[in-house]
């Protein structure tokens with residue numbers, strides 16, 4: 001896969017001297033879904049705004065489809081669809097006019113079939129002649145997506161697309177995103193919902209205090225940083241860990257009713273079988289065994305500890 005968006009060493013200092021981005025470099029591959037996670041004020045919107053050419057970087061370079069977002073702004077911008085955080089629609093306009101006007105702004109010729117397809121995909125077709133002011137909040141969000149897709153962009157930026165929407169609509173939005181991905185659209189998504197990143201993303205980027213802390217394949221990230229533990233429930237309360245088991249680094253929890261063993265699931269030998277045998281030899285009877293893995297949320301909290309501002 002080749003990078004469709006390339007961010008090289010971007011810095012952003014706002015008037016007043018606040019450094020919102022510090023040496024940010026990031027390549028986004030064609031067709032992938034990248035989720036950008038970060039606490040409030042981390043710099044996510046600033047980064048998206050710079051890539052979309054709405055804000056200017058203080059230094060560094062961004063290209064989209066090989067076009068420099070400053071020197072070749074128009075070409076770069078044509079490839080991008082942006083779904084902003086805030087709903088900024090004209091209340092008296094109809095859905096269809098809103099979407100077709102947006103297409104026109106990018107100099108694209110009329111294509112009724114394309115607009116119909118987008119509106120149908122987003123279950124807005126029945127509302128095509130309805131004025132924006134008569135739509136629910138969730139429908140307005142979908143209009144924002146339709147608008148962003150009207151000029152057939154290759155890269156779609158979604159800035160917290162499901163903030164404040166109900167569970168059902170959130171699921172609909174996820175379906176929409178999956179559908180767009182299957183049509184080859186590259187998606188960059190900012191979100192506070194870890195579950196959303198876990199569900200949708202191929203790669204996860206974590207940003208805090210204006211710096212990219214890491215960018216990694218989601219599965220690899222969960223494997224690498226997701227600590228695994230084996231929880232062994234004891235049939236009878238134990239008063240302590242027997243001396244013969246001291247090498248395992250076990251902890252006794254739940255008032256002596258559970259033993260916890262941390263292990264690395266990527267190793268060929270996890271030590272689990274040997275431990276279970278040794279527990280038995282030490283006279284500890286087990287009533288149940290389960291494994292637990294830390295979630296993306298645990299990983300995120302670990303990496304951004306104390307970084308919110």
Ligand SMILES: Nc1ncnc2c1ncn2[C@@H]1O[C@H](COP(=O)(O)OP(=O)(O)OP(=O)(O)O)[C@@H](O)[C@H]1O
Nearest residue numbers: 014015018020038039040041042043044045046047
């Ligand atoms: N126009 C501006 N002038 C000065 N400072 C700004 C401006 N826009 C943003 N900032 C500051 O830059 C930092 C990053 O803001 P940004 O909106 O990029 O964060 P974010 O990660 O998108 O946050 P959130 O999750 O709350 O939307 C914040 O401290 C913010 O106050």
